[in-house]
Amino acid sequence: MADASDDQDPFFERVRAVVAQIPPGRVTTYGDIAEHLGRRGAARTVGWALNDAVGSGLPCHRVVNRNGVLTGKRHFETPRVMEERLRSEGVEFVDEDRVNLDEHWWTPSDAA
């Protein structure tokens, strides 16, 4: 297994690693993750990674857009899951689909 086939470090794997390290009660943004990985405008790709992460055990509900809006709630099993989960963790909502980033903003650099 020393072939160039087991290299799982493109972008997907890295995004998942970061999202998996998001502590409860905290929220992060796509742009922050992308920027932390070295890609500033690759925020879209981050979402793609989560698209495959749904059901993989990743707390994708803790990832919101720059405005703190639960953009990806529609991709969940049920749009309600995302909101219910965040609320269950102690996250406060300033709007129907907007969380208080000023109170629960977590960054990849805050890990460890």
Next chain:
DNA sequence: ATCTTGACCTCTA
């Protein structure tokens, strides 16, 4: 192999 879509962000007019 090519084109389109996709859970985004940022800049410029």
Next chain:
DNA sequence: CTAGAGGCCAAGA
């Protein structure tokens, strides 16, 4: 202030 376009990476048809 609002509106429009560009850029990034990956997967599906």
